[in-house]
Amino acid sequence: MDLDVAGRCVLLVGDGDVLAPQALSLLSAGAELTVAAPQVPASIEDLADRGRLTWTTAQWTVSDVRAADLVVASDADEALRSCCAAERVWLSTPRTGSVRRPRTTRGSVTLVGGGPGDPGLLTVAGLDALRAADVVVCDRLAPLAALDGLDAEVVDVAKVPRGRSTSQEAINALLVERARAGQHVVRLKGGDGYVFGRAGEEAIACAEAGIDVRVVPGLSSAVAGPALAGVPLTHRGVSQGFSVVSGHVPPGHPASTVDYGALARSGTTIVLLMAVATLPAILDALEGGGLAPGTPAATIADAGLPSQRVVRSTVRDLARVVAEAGLGAPAITVVGDVVAVDPLRAGAQPDEVPWPAVTTELDGVERAG
Template identity: 40%
Template sequence: MAEHPAYPVGLRLTGRRVVVLGGGQVAQRRLPALIAAGADVLLVSPGATPSVEAMADAGEIAWRRRPYAEGDLADAWYALIATSDPEANARASAEAEAHRVWCVRSDDAEAATAWTPATGTSEGVTVAVLTTSARGRDPRHTAAIRDAVVEGLRDGTLVAPHHRTRTTGVALVGGGPGDPDLITVRGRRLLAEADVVIADRLGPRDLLAELPPHVEVIDAAKIPYGRFMAQEAINNALIEHAKQGKTVVRLKGGDPYVFGRGMEELQALAEAGIPCTVVPGISSSISVPGAAGIPVTHRGVAHEFTVVSGHVAPDDERSLVDWPSLAKLTGTLVVLMGVDKIGKIAETLIAHGKPADTPVALVQEGTTAAQRRVDATLATVAEAVRTEDVKPPAVIVIGEVVTVGPSAQA
């Protein structure tokens, strides 16, 4: 008799008993989804991996610390059999069949009455991929198909039109330090769904080339000491386009709330009654040093790191930074937007006790193809900026961590 294909279905397991036999790696992979589905999970196993044990300790699952015994599947709606004992697996499978409990076998797919598909999620949609028969099962191929579909949905390369009205509004998206691959999955998906994108110069510009032709891109580039779009104008543009019923993405470099004026934009939108979503981004304060081989913390070297803005000099009355206190810290100091002020910053730190030979690294255009690193000390950094022609954007790292990584220069 020709084998029939499996019938795909979504199980609603909230409050329903699910029995898992075996506390090893299979259970560790499958339990989180069962817990997320709201299932009443009973684990039967003499032992478990530390991760599975933590789920039991947290009360997410019940755990009977013994081998499988006849009757363990009583009142179960679904069972996952994943012990290392083939004989116990066979007995449990027979019990499941007798009680009409759908049963997954990790050791023998042909003996199972249910299969676990390769699954992934994207914005409320679950993608589940099954092979058509037990004999032709190829888990790696199935997972690869799943990954391709989910990735396409997440990054916008696989676009499915919405047939229900979308909720219009604004998304403040942190684009990360510059490399387009470092934007978050959610940020990239929202960008793919946008009608209007208001983009900063420091955002991942390469992503703009992927936008469909109908998307309006507004340049909000803030070139240092050159033309700029005033913050009030940016706020007004966000509000005006959202009020026209458009989906607007404010694409910012790094994270919206790390020297990104994200809260100013959120407040303006709230006052105008515009719904707003904030998508965090990878801050250049940690990602750019990392890309240059510099850990901002390192055991035995730095137990803390401090991030400050250097856009105003220490002697400027507008400065809110307590530079004398920073000079006394033993950890890492990361300065953003401080290339042209680094000379005065270094002088101030030295004047308040920071050793003049403290290592300094300047990482220009971090995470992009144009990235370069210039090393110096507090005593020499101002001259290094001039002789090496360091230009913004550049992240400045001050501290002993500069000499830790394999990329450190003599």
């Protein structure tokens, strides 16, 4: 989206999976977005539930147009054009693609890690794969704004926590089916697909079906999220390593394979993914395993997106601070003395940062200390 929409009220009208790339592009540009569509992809519904946009389930109305500074509609009908003209509201009708490429006789699948959400953090190889795709199968944490205007069909297979979800088996089958039809399929997901992204399962399913598979690694949110929040996972004299674990199940759960006692005594920075709901139990287990309750800790929500938020506290108090701040998934938690090392604060030393610190906004005026 090339228009300057920062701080502007934008009404997005349309249907289909093209809505998600358009919405993310507008949000990334700073728009205050309302989507008017009876049905939307799961990614749009998730953004609405997280308060990043407003979704009205009815068709657009004159009041919707009147309240907007700009209306965006790829397929604007005459009624919408006339309404925008009557209300003196700008109407943008972006192209969603150009001439379709010829289908190849042999399809393939490319598994692309898209990074933590900012399309600027997508690799060059990943962007090249998207530009060559016939169909893009994506989830809610992928950099969907990168799809805006590309010549490819977009299939949303978002897995929304406690919401709309597509099974992994169905995703595997979709990749194989489309590739067997001669299409070049790109599976686009957030972060790196081989770091808790289940790309390995997708690669196996395609290989077993005789489908050519290529992997384009992505920037894992486990590393990128802390960096964007000013937290180095290693720092000379502070930490010599880091451990990344999934917190999708709590300590003691039959499905948990993490030894939190050993983790607490490891001396490494601890990075927790998918651990919003289980954070209190995990921090209790780390403290019970010997980690000092005053150890610095931080949670980064929506890493790499305009809505990114960061809270900093201690192992003893972080779960409470996160709950009070209303942070939700997706979020990354970092535990260790490196949280007190903020290279973005010129001249700061680890022992100069007070704990517990206040809730902070990455782009706001409040910062720790």
